[in-house]
Amino acid sequence: MLTLLKKIAEIGIVSEPLPAAADEPWLREPLQAEILAVLGRALCIRHVDAGSCNGCELEVHALNNPYYNIEGAGIKFVASPRHADLLLVTGPVSRHMEQALRRTYDATPEPKLVVAAGDCACSGGIFGESYASCGRVTNVIPVDVTVPGCPPTPTRLLRGILAAVKARN
Secondary structure: OHHHHHHHHHHOOOOOOOOOOOOOHHHHHHHHHHHHHHHOOOEEEEEEEOOOOOHHHHHHHHOOOOOOOHHHHOEEEOOOHHHOOEEEEEOOEEHHHHHHHHHHHHHOOOOOEEEEEOHHHHHOOOOOOOOOEEEOHHHOOOOOEEEOOOOOOHHHHHHHHHHHHHHHO
């Protein structure tokens, strides 16, 4: 154990420095206030991973951390499409997920909103259309708002959600 600690002390820190914060509080907080002002109530989101690499999912999960605190803005994720107001779809739609995505869309009550998040959901990304992929989400279900990025930042996701809600009102 002592040998290992000595080696660590000799080498020092070899990891990369922390990246600069991309989303400043002065950008995030007005977005949350605007979402709450537009909604006036809670917004329930059903997230559907249609076949992504999970990069977008990491950013979607970041929305739930204390830094972004979307629950405080009146936005929550639900397990059933029957309780959802908005579908947040990530990834290109794989052939195996095509029917499941259509069923999820059909199970969501009206008026429903759909946000395609990430380059793959918006355009098919590097996967495109093939024997295994239907490509972008609009090839399977109608989409109200697209949020490009690989992956999109949590702030961009919040902006996309707000744009969808504003379009409905």
